[in-house]
Amino acid sequence: MSPQGWLSLAQARYSLGCHRVSSLQYGATMVPRVRVCHRQDPEGRPHFEEVPGTGEDPEDPDPQQGGGDGLRQRRGAPEKGETPSRPPSDPLGWFGVLVPPCLRQAQGSFQKGVTLAVEVAELQATMEAAAARYRQLLRQKRHLDGDSRDSQSSTGTPGDSKDTEGDTATSVTA
Numbered sequence: 001m002s003p004q005g006w007l008s009l010a011q012a013r014y015s016l017g018c019h020r021v022s023s024l025q026y027g028a029t030m031v032p033r034v035r036v037c038h039r040q041d042p043e044g045r046p047h048f049e050e051v052p053g054t055g056e057d058p059e060d061p062d063p064q065q066g067g068g069d070g071l072r073q074r075r076g077a078p079e080k081g082e083t084p085s086r087p088p089s090d091p092l093g094w095f096g097v098l099v100p101p102c103l104r105q106a107q108g109s110f111q112k113g114v115t116l117a118v119e120v121a122e123l124q125a126t127m128e129a130a131a132a133r134y135r136q137l138l139r140q141k142r143h144l145d146g147d148s149r150d151s152q153s154s155t156g157t158p159g160d161s162k163d164t165e166g167d168t169a170t171s172v173t174a
Contacts, residue, residue, distance in 0.1 A: 005109030012103040016095070021103070025094050033091070034111070036118055046125040050118045 013021040032053035040046050092099045092107060 002109065002113045005106045005113060008102045008106035008109060012100050012106060015100050015102065021095060027091065027094050030091075034114055036114075036121075045129045048118050048121045048125065050115060 009021070035051050035053045037049050037051050038046060039049075092103060095103060
């Protein structure tokens with residue numbers, strides 16, 4: 001998805017001119033439209049989900065409170081009756097009213113890329129948890145196999161070297 005997005009973005013720069021599609025056109029108050037939230041379930045497995053961005057991040061320190069090293073806002077605090085922050089508007093508006101279709105295609109490709117990245121991160125976390133569980137069970141099995149071999153060799157059970165019927169004990173290791 002991302003190579004198609006970069007190609008569409010290059011086509012937009014070609015059709016509009018490089019001065020019209022550049023970082024100079026970005027909005028002064030850029031906020032993310034989508035956030036990736038990371039949480040862990042009670043078993044300790046990580047989960048990722050894509051949530052709409054609101055322009056506020058409860059985990060980020062507020063620069064006005066002195067908790068961050070960001071720029072200080074010179075505006076006063078919002079009034080109590082003021083509406084809460086709304087979701088950010090479509091960033092394509094930064095590039096004019098009539099944007100070329102290739103710019104919309106680039107936006108769609110990058111949005112799909114974010115969605116796919118979240119899905120891949122979720123799958124990777126699931127695979128890592130399954131691999132860790134497998135290794136844990138394998139260690140338990142080897143520990144139990146070691147205990148059973150010790151008890152079999154001390155009691156002279158069938159499959160021991162003293163067995164005359166020719167039965168052999170085989171151990172399967174994974």
